Amino acid sequence: MINIHRIGLTFTIVYYKIRYCINVIIQEQPSGGMRENMGKLIEIKDMSKIYNPGENEVKALDHVNLRIDTGEYVTIIGHSGSGKSTLMNMLGCLDVPTSGRYFLCGADVSEMTDDELSDIRNLEIGFIFQGFNLIQSLTAVENVELPLIYRGIGKRERHRLAVESLEKVGLSHRMDHKPSQMSGGQQQRVAIARAIAAAPPVILADEPTGNLDSSSTEEIIGILRSLHEDGRTVIIITHDNDIAEKADRVICIKDGKIVDDYMNADRQKEG
Numbered sequence: 426m427i428n429i430h431r432i433g434l435t436f437t438i439v440y441y442k443i444r445y446c447i448n449v450i451i452q453e454q455p456s457g458g459m460r461e462n463m464g465k466l467i468e469i470k471d472m473s474k475i476y477n478p479g480e481n482e483v484k485a486l487d488h489v490n491l492r493i494d495t496g497e498y499v500t501i502i503g504h505s506g507s508g509k510s511t512l513m514n515m516l517g518c519l520d521v522p523t524s525g526r527y528f529l530c531g532a533d534v535s536e537m538t539d540d541e542l543s544d545i546r547n548l549e550i551g552f553i554f555q556g557f558n559l560i561q562s563l564t565a566v567e568n569v570e571l572p573l574i575y576r577g578i579g580k581r582e583r584h585r586l587a588v589e590s591l592e593k594v595g596l597s598h599r600m601d602h603k604p605s606q607m608s609g610g611q612q613q614r615v616a617i618a619r620a621i622a623a624a625p626p627v628i629l630a631d632e633p634t635g636n637l638d639s640s641s642t643e644e645i646i647g648i649l650r651s652l653h654e655d656g657r658t659v660i661i662i663t664h665d666n667d668i669a670e671k672a673d674r675v676i677c678i679k680d681g682k683i684v685d686d687y688m689n690a691d692r693q694k695e696g
């Protein structure tokens with residue numbers, strides 16, 4: 426019997442691959458028009474995540490419903506332990522929920538094979554973490570080049586993309602420095618360059634400024650906003666109200682539940 430879902434899924438993956446090739450070859454960013462046409466990017470339906478089911482279980486996500494559209498600039502805010510990283514792991518297809526559904530560009534993530542999931546993580550999403558996760562023995566440019574190897578990009582092209590992406594985050598003068606020779610803010614800029622080198626349309630950042638002072642925080646948030654202005658969907662997870670205030674949309678999470686979801690512009694109008 427023909428499985429309609431699987432055909433849809435295969436089509437989606439092929440679409441991602443073609444779009445990725447176009448992005449890399451002609452360095453095209455998703456345009457505003459494209460964004461409007463694409464609409465729904467993420468749809469989470471009644472999702473729960475329970476760690477250690479049984480007596481000591483922790484309900485990290487509790488029946489979450491969420492929709493994020495292509496091109497949005499969203500922060501997910503909550504106190505420590507509220508479930509932010511768990512939600513980020515779900516959004517980034519890094520973990521699987523205990524129950525509920527996750528649709529990415531209309532495709533059901535639970536029906537994807539490991540290869541399909543790894544394609545999505547590689548081609549669609551640029552990850553940025555609080556701890557930078559740079560390899561200490563490699564220079565800035567080598568750190569940015571590294572994930573491009575897994576995308577099957579040749580050596581010269583890898584280098585070109587890495588240099589270009591470090592230039593975008595203002596680090597052309599630090600290409601050959603190792604992480605230990607850079608400040609925290611500079612290291613996070615290298616991590617951003619690594620996340621954007623292959624032009625993924627979605628950026629997922631988990632507490633990207635958690636280890637930074639206030640001036641580096643402003644710098645990093647400025648870069649993330651400019652990525653959004655280039656047409657990317659940017660999702661920042663944070664516990665910092667100042668960061669949330671600068672986003673377009675704020676989603677508040679508490680005890681694994683979404684307790685508020687608003688546009689900053691609407692709140693300001695309401696005074």
Ligand code: ADP
Nearest residue numbers: 476477483485504505506507508509510511512
């Ligand atoms: P946040 O990122 O908002 O600090 P997390 O998503 O990391 O929150 O955690 C939400 C809850 O789930 C917390 O109570 C945390 O202790 C628990 N938790 C997170 N990861 C695990 C895990 N791998 N095993 C057990 N409990 C976990």
Ligand code: MG
Nearest residue numbers: 509510511632
């Ligand atoms: Mg966390």
